Amino acid sequence: MWKRFNLSRFVLALSLSGLSLASGVVGFMLIEDYSFLDAVYMTMTTISTVGFGEIYPFSPAGRAFVSVYIFFNLLVIAYLVSVLTTYIFDGELRHLFKMFKTDQEIRGYSGHVIVCGFGRNGSKAYHDLRANGARVVIVEQDESLLKAATETSGDVIAAVFGDATADDTLRAAGVERARALITTLSKDADNVFVALTARELNPNIKIIARASLKTSEAKLLRAGADSVVMPDEIGGSHMANLVVRPEVVRFWDMISGLGPDKLRLEEMRFAEMRPEFQGCSIHELDIRTRSGATIIGLKQSSGELLVSPNANIRPAPDDMLLLLGTEEQIHKLLGQFRA
Template sequence: MQPPPKPARPYLLQYLRDAWLRFNLTRILGALALMISALVAGIVGFMWIENYSFLDALFMTMITVSTVGYEEVAPLSDAGKLFVSVYIFFNLLILAYLLSVLSAYIFEGGLRTMFAMLKNDQQIRHYSGHVIVCGFGRNGRKAYLELRASGADVVVVEQDEAILSAAPNDEHGPMAVVRGDATLDESLRAAGIERARALITALPKDADNVFVTLTARELAPGITIVARASLKSSETKLLRAGANSVVMPDEIGGSHMANLIMRPEVIRFLDMISGLGPHRLRLEELRTEELRPELRGQSIRQLDVRSRTGSTVIGLRHEAGGFTISPPSDLAPGPGDVMLFLGTEEQIVRLLDLFRAV
């Protein structure tokens, strides 16, 4: 027997409520004000023209507005008939205006946005082993696109609607988004922090990145955290807060520009690996346990990766923590070791097809 579906989460209900309030709030309030004014005008008009009591005037106003066709309290005078004719005409205009506001909400995307948000929430609930990207600025967007291109499931946490609306269409499918403050526990929980394998925090302020790191490490002690920093002094704080790695884009950019002068061909080769060059190369890793059972325990020569796939074994990280660059052909990867491969996209795809266990 399947468990009953969980109710919508508080952050989602809050977002939908805010979306409703943001949608043409002036028009909705204007329509309500017109309706109230019409009711007041009807009551006052019947009391003044026909000398009705308040209760009789309210009754005549309601049956006139609702067009139910009940009999009048008393026969109307000529002035009363003229008043009712004009009153019905203006009420029809007000009703038409109210219907136009509601129709605009449905057809201009308000209702569709609500359904999309509910679908997005269900999508995130089914994710496991995904990556959370906090902040969708330049760095966060680039990280998102790279992760999606590599086939990873990604959830973006961003509270600025302008940034999200300016995001390009994702060719890999709809973007899973939590619209909220990444420094809040409920936003990270909504992104599935307990089920995620990694988190990238790329918020503009270093203090916010420190706070996200602390929160994420508390909510998911085993998660891998990569944090962005602008100041060198923030690097140590982020590492103390629990980040596994800290990236400083400004520092990397300066080194990159200097190396373009001193070592231009090396940088062009690195650009190919990072996907910035005209001929993109791809780095891939495989743990020994991920190899097909019949290939485990074989040496690099016996695996014959180069002739079978065209890719190259460029490194081997040992279980003990050491690293071997260009490992010798007689070296056999042991349990827990990780082999690093370099090749084109087609070569790496062929490598994974031939060597990785299904």
């Protein structure tokens, strides 16, 4: 999908070549009354310029037709050679194979995340998701954004080039098999259309939408978005907190991976825990001593979120522990507790 508009040049060149062949056959049959096989023969010898000569002497009308036909074919051949040269020497052919390979890979994806729009918000979401090991498919209309990101990072980006509001584009990105979709398009109306389309194609997908206007939040939620994020509003609050609560912001930056001392938030479901730890109380789990990480919350199956849960609470099936620690501490914790 990346090279669709360049691929159209190749299709046009082939179409012109086919038109040239057909017009030659029809012209020789009508003007010189050649049989079909004779017309094909004369057309091929004229196109290839091998100069075998005429089967029968041409009439004046036939000579005029051949003169125009040769000139037309010179233009067609020049254009075809130009396109083929571009594809071979400028890497277009390699990009076509890469595009085909990417499309085949996306068809095999399941449980991935789709990010619509690769601007500032979309690219940040993509890099954070990739850093956490998620499979991501980008949907973007501006090919140059993806090309620049690929050249800068060297990362192979799985991408679908097209309009994210179109059903076919989201299907090409595997929306029916995706677990989440993030839409960060610049226009709120486009994000509403994406949310509507994605929810219709996959009722179980989690949708996170960007909004510029406060009035768009309710519309996005009605359209099927699970959460709406307003970057401008968040940015303003962040700047205000830098004045009134600077240390809180510093701690938040650490959790968000923006500060020099990065912390990591992680979640661990009851079903993911090793059997020997299931049924233990938070005190008996002793996560702090074993790994250095801290339990900062417990989301119960009822949906209630307990912050700094009591040490005597025993996580139940469908509960989820929320954990905080350094990358090393979280890695150590998961190695000990996750099945």
